[in-house]
Amino acid sequence: xxxxxxxxxxxxxxxxxxxxxxxxxxxxxxxxxxxxxxxxxxxxxxxxxxxxxxxxxxxxxxxxxxxxxxxxxxxxxxxxxxxxxxxxxxxxxxxxxxxxxxxxxxxxxxxxxxxxxxxxxxxxxxxxxxxxxxxxxxxxxxxxxxxxxxxxxxxxxxxxxxxxxxxxxxxxxxxxxxxxxxxxxxxxxxxxxxxxxxxxxxxxxxxxxxxxxxxxxxxxxxxxxxxxxxxxxxxxxxxxxxxxxxxxxxxxxxxxxxxxxxxxxxxxxxxxxxxxxxxxxxxxxxxxxxxxxxxxxxxxxxxxxxxxxxxxxxxxxxxxxxxxxxxxxxxxxxxxxxxxxxxxxxxxxxxxxxxxxxxxxxxxxxxxxxxxxxxxxxxxxxxxxxxxxxxxxxxxxxxxxxxxxxxxxxxxxxxxxxxxxxxxxxxxxxxxxxxxxxxxxxxxxxxxxxxxxxxxxxxxxxxxxxxxxxxxxxxxxxxxxxxxxxxxxxxxxxxxxxxxxxxxxxxxxxxxxxxxxxxxxxxxxxxxxxxxxxxxxxxxxxxxxxxxxxxxxxxxxxxxxxxxxxxxxxxxxxxxxxxxxxxxxxxxxxxxxxxxxxxxxxxxxxxxxxxxxxxxxxxxxxxxxxxxxxxxxxxxxxxxxxxxxxxxxxxxxxx
Amino acid sequence: xxxxxxxxxxxxxxxxxxxxxxxxxxxxxxxxxxxxxxxxxxxxxxxxxxxxxxxxxxxxxxxxxxxxxxxxxxxxxxxxxxxxxxxxxxxxxxxxxxxxxxxxxxxxxxxxxxxxxxxxxxxxxxxxxxxxxxxxxxxxxxxxxxxxxxxxxxxxxxxxxxxxxxxxxxxxxxxxxxxxxxxxxxxxxxxxxxxxxxxxxxxxxxxxxxxxxxxxxxxxxxxxxxxxxxxxxxxxxxxxxxxxxxxxxxxxxxxxxxxxxxxxxxxxxxxxxxxxxxxxxxxxxxxxxxxxxxxxxxxxxxxxxxxxxxxxxxxxxxxxxxxxxxxxxxxxx
Numbered sequence: 001x002x003x004x005x006x007x008x009x010x011x012x013x014x015x016x017x018x019x020x021x022x023x024x025x026x027x028x029x030x031x032x033x034x035x036x037x038x039x040x041x042x043x044x045x046x047x048x049x050x051x052x053x054x055x056x057x058x059x060x061x062x063x064x065x066x067x068x069x070x071x072x073x074x075x076x077x078x079x080x081x082x083x084x085x086x087x088x089x090x091x092x093x094x095x096x097x098x099x100x101x102x103x104x105x106x107x108x109x110x111x112x113x114x115x116x117x118x119x120x121x122x123x124x125x126x127x128x129x130x131x132x133x134x135x136x137x138x139x140x141x142x143x144x145x146x147x148x149x150x151x152x153x154x155x156x157x158x159x160x161x162x163x164x165x166x167x168x169x170x171x172x173x174x175x176x177x178x179x180x181x182x183x184x185x186x187x188x189x190x191x192x193x194x195x196x197x198x199x200x201x202x203x204x205x206x207x208x209x210x211x212x213x214x215x216x217x218x219x220x221x222x223x224x225x226x227x228x229x230x231x232x233x234x235x236x237x238x239x240x241x242x243x244x245x246x247x248x249x250x251x252x253x254x255x256x257x258x259x260x261x262x263x264x265x266x267x268x269x270x271x272x273x274x275x276x277x278x279x280x281x282x283x284x285x286x287x288x289x290x291x292x293x294x295x296x297x298x299x300x301x302x303x304x305x306x307x308x309x310x311x312x313x314x315x316x317x318x319x320x321x322x323x324x325x326x327x328x329x330x331x332x333x334x335x336x337x338x339x340x341x342x343x344x345x346x347x348x349x350x351x352x353x354x355x356x357x358x359x360x361x362x363x364x365x366x367x368x369x370x371x372x373x374x375x376x377x378x379x380x381x382x383x384x385x386x387x388x389x390x391x392x393x394x395x396x397x398x399x400x401x402x403x404x405x406x407x408x409x410x411x412x413x414x415x416x417x418x419x420x421x422x423x424x425x426x427x428x429x430x431x432x433x434x435x436x437x438x439x440x441x442x443x444x445x446x447x448x449x450x451x452x453x454x455x456x457x458x459x460x461x462x463x464x465x466x467x468x469x470x471x472x473x474x475x476x477x478x479x480x481x482x483x484x485x486x487x488x489x490x491x492x493x494x495x496x497x498x499x500x501x502x503x504x505x506x507x508x509x510x511x512x513x514x515x516x517x518x519x520x521x522x523x524x525x526x527x528x529x530x531x532x533x534x535x536x537x538x539x540x541x542x543x544x545x546x547x548x549x550x551x552x553x554x555x556x557x558x559x560x561x562x563x564x565x566x567x568x569x570x571x572x573x574x575x576x577x578x579x580x581x582x583x584x585x586x587x588x589x590x591x592x593x594x595x596x597x598x599x600x601x602x603x604x605x606x607x608x609x610x611x612x613x614x615x616x617x618x619x620x621x622x623x624x625x626x627x628x629x630x631x632x633x634x635x636x637x638x639x640x641x642x643x644x645x646x647x648x649x650x651x652x653x654x655x
Numbered sequence: 656x657x658x659x660x661x662x663x664x665x666x667x668x669x670x671x672x673x674x675x676x677x678x679x680x681x682x683x684x685x686x687x688x689x690x691x692x693x694x695x696x697x698x699x700x701x702x703x704x705x706x707x708x709x710x711x712x713x714x715x716x717x718x719x720x721x722x723x724x725x726x727x728x729x730x731x732x733x734x735x736x737x738x739x740x741x742x743x744x745x746x747x748x749x750x751x752x753x754x755x756x757x758x759x760x761x762x763x764x765x766x767x768x769x770x771x772x773x774x775x776x777x778x779x780x781x782x783x784x785x786x787x788x789x790x791x792x793x794x795x796x797x798x799x800x801x802x803x804x805x806x807x808x809x810x811x812x813x814x815x816x817x818x819x820x821x822x823x824x825x826x827x828x829x830x831x832x833x834x835x836x837x838x839x840x841x842x843x844x845x846x847x848x849x850x851x852x853x854x855x856x857x858x859x860x861x862x863x864x865x866x867x868x869x870x871x872x873x874x875x876x877x878x879x880x881x882x883x884x885x886x887x888x889x890x891x892x893x894x895x896x897x898x899x900x901x902x903x904x905x906x907x908x909x910x911x912x913x914x915x916x917x918x919x920x921x922x923x924x925x926x927x928x929x930x931x932x933x934x935x936x937x938x939x940x941x942x943x944x945x946x947x948x949x950x951x952x953x954x955x956x957x958x959x960x961x962x963x964x965x966x967x968x969x970x971x972x973x974x975x976x977x978x979x980x981x982x983x984x985x986x987x988x
Binding site for chain 1: 811812813814831832839840856857873875876877878879880881882905907909911913914936938940942943962963964965966967968971972975977979982
């Protein structure tokens with residue numbers, strides 16, 4: 001009897017696999033989470049690679065069916081599977097409900113001690129493990145166990161009703177197909193989070209390693225295909241689908257210290273809603289952006305909805321206590337964003353508690369540009385006052401400050417008190433509320449810039465600056481505002497001096513680069529550099545610039561471009577990054593209306609007129625105005641961008 | 656244009672910093688500015704700050720920086736690569752003298768052996784070090800077609816590999832989507848090609864193959880075998896006989912484990928097939944394979960402690976039998 005050749009045996013394996021694949025799809029009634037990794041994972045041994053290692057996950061909802069891939073599919077084999085990869089990427093792109101996650105190694109080592117040795121003049125690093133087991137040191141296990149919980153959280157928040165979940169990961173030695181290395185992890189999280197409605201509805205079925213050649217599951221190859229998203233060489237026919245898929249994929253860094261520390265802890269804490277919500281203010285802003293925002297919005301909603309009246313009061317008190325630091329403000333904004341005001345209000349039986357809640361939402365809406373929510377809060381507060389709610393004098397000041405902030409964002413300056421007079425004798429007695437109130441009056445006037453507005457703003461800020469009892473951060477804010485006022489008056493050199501010399505001297509810390517991490521400070525500093533045509537420190541500042549999707553990132557990018565143009569340094573990567581960043585902000589809702597939208601639109605128009613951007617952006621400005629309230633429309637029509645000044649609607653620190 | 660027909664300019668440079676880990680030096684080049692002495696020219700030692708060099712430089716147009724292409728002298732003393740290493744006539748990246756040979760077939764490429772390296776150095780006449788920038792086709796040998804062997808080094812089936820050719824003192828990068836005329840990149844395949852230079856992903860100059868033909872041809876992605884469900888055998892008997900009338904063919908008979916369906920064991924299937932296709936050789940497909948778990952050395956069990964190569968597939972497959980054509984002399988009853 002003849003024997004099967006290798007090719008014939010493979011054809012049998014393919015046939016059987018395809019039949020089983022059909023059955024798997026036919027019988028499936030679960031969320032399917034598939035995982036794979038790319039790269040050598042040498043970073044876990046302290047060796048950075050040209051191509052960073054990545055952990056890839058694809059989460060497919062129960063009712064979604066993707067086309068099967070070839071059982072021998074291997075994305076790297078372009079000769080056989082180039083078309084299959086293209087189709088796989090297209091299928092993922094065409095299925096918005098499918099979750100795609102890419103964690104790119106940024107930081108994290110295998111357990112053990114990193115030791116260096118020099119061989120033949122070359123230094124090599126190696127992890128010396130305290131464990132005898134090869135498995136315990138397996139980098140793959142680290143990547144799986146620190147990223148899978150986040151994917152499960154995403155699945156939990158995207159599930160409706162009771163649903164099954166299976167998890168499969170492509171094999172990697174020494175783990176063999178059928179093994180279940182995730183069992184302890186599942187136990188830790190699944191059991192621990194059963195008190196949450198969303199997690200209690202997930203029923204875990206399978207979680208094991210799958211074999212390849214042939215692939216045991218028809219969709220396992222989708223994770224492999226996903227890894228091609230960051231290829232250096234992308235064919236022309238893949239370019240569009242890859243660009244589009246990059247918008248949909250959650251692509252974030254793998255920072256082991258965060259994932260194994262605060263993020264792991266905070267995920268566990270979701271079982272206790274009030275503890276969870278309060279702990280968000282302890283998370284640093286990079287972790288908020290990379291992990292909290294993409295994965296925890298459902299958990300926040302769930303926790304928020306489960307709070308009773310007294311827990312809400314506890315949380316509101318926490319907001320107040322953490323309002324001074326930026327992490328606290330970001331946490332409050334994250335917790336309160338898109339909140340259902342009416343249903344939450346119904347939890348409070350006391351009008352003052354309702355007021356406190358509305359005040360918090362009003363403050364965060366100002367920050368995140370939700371003007372409609374801010375307006376509703378103001379209307380509800382007015383109703384409460386009409387119903388008889390009595391507020392203390394200091395509370396009224398606070399409320400005026402908040403309302404003023406909301407109005408400024410819409411170019412509504414009607415709240416400015418025109419017959420305003422400073423009581424000079426009592427500066428020392430100004431309490432925090434009074435200072436905030438006066439600061440807000442100065443800010444609004446500088447933004448309006450009518451007749452004597454700038455003089456009054458200067459007078460107020462000058463008084464506020466004269467108060468010695470302020471922290472370094474408070475002084476920094478004062479000097480940033482002073483610098484902006486000087487710029488508005490055309491005192492360009494003095495403005496730069498205020499930031500670089502007067503401020504560091506006032507706080508007795510000569511290195512002003514320490515403050516560049518404050519985005520407001522950086523934006524104003526770049527504005528000074530641009531307007532003064534400052535030729536020094538370009539390289540140093542370049543290294544300190546970080547962009548994000550929040551205000552004033554658009555000002556930072558814009559003024560950097562202006563500065564680069566002014567000193568003929570536009571031929572550099574950061575300049576291109578800033579231009580692309582400004583263009584990308586157009587897609588973010590925060591920048592599509594009111595002040596943030598008008599700032600961005602004017603900046604884009606200006607850069608176009610300066611020949612730094614090809615595309616015209618007048619239509620974007622019109623879209624912004626269409627999305628905005630009447631005040632913004634009136635303001636721009638009275639102060640339209642024009643040949644003399646394309647930033648004409650923008651005064652003070654809106655510019 | 657022949658590069659050698661123009662005398663290159665020699666610049667004075669001073670070492671301003673050494674990055675030991677990256678094996679490179681930062682230089683201040685007179686009348687030019689900043690430049691780099693990268694690891695391609697790292698002469699096996701680290702220069703202290705202030706070392707005076709005479710160098711020939713090239714512009715890296717991708718990164719817009721100046722790179723040293725040749726060191727002429729160090730602190731006034733003439734420099735030659737020969738002073739510093741053996742087999743300096745070969746690309747040092749691929750000289751592995753004294754190291755452990757890598758596993759698997761070498762296809763004639765034995766960079767750990769002295770004899771091999773001596774011969775390679777003697778025979779090669781195309782020198783990577785005489786180039787400093789990217790060329791679609793190398794200017795010194797524009798008409799030459801080279802031939803070599805695809806070796807196992809950095810070989811990713813269906814995507815990329817490296818060619819060893821005795822005429823060239825470096826390995827030659829070959830990629831599926833660059834300059835392919837015919838054939839596949841398979842270790843061991845003979846390959847004919849024209850030669851160009853490009854920067855690799857570490858920004859080092861390498862040779863690459865263009866307009867290449869390979870003797871290997873993997874064809875298209877493999878197809879599934881002709882397969883019949885055991886329960887459909889009666890209806891398909893005629894078709895199976897027709898297929899098996901071709902001596903080169905075979906068919907696969909499978910029985911899957913489905914809900915509310917009878918599960919057939921292998922002996923049941925064999926018995927039935929023997930009746931329906933008398934004298935036809937057949938075999939139970941040895942896949943998914945079962946293997947003993949050997950990872951735990953303390954496990955003395957000789958049976959049962961093991962796993963299938965593809966356990967999920969095994970969960971759904973009751974049995975698979977391969978049915979062959981009648982052998983010569985065999986006859987249907």
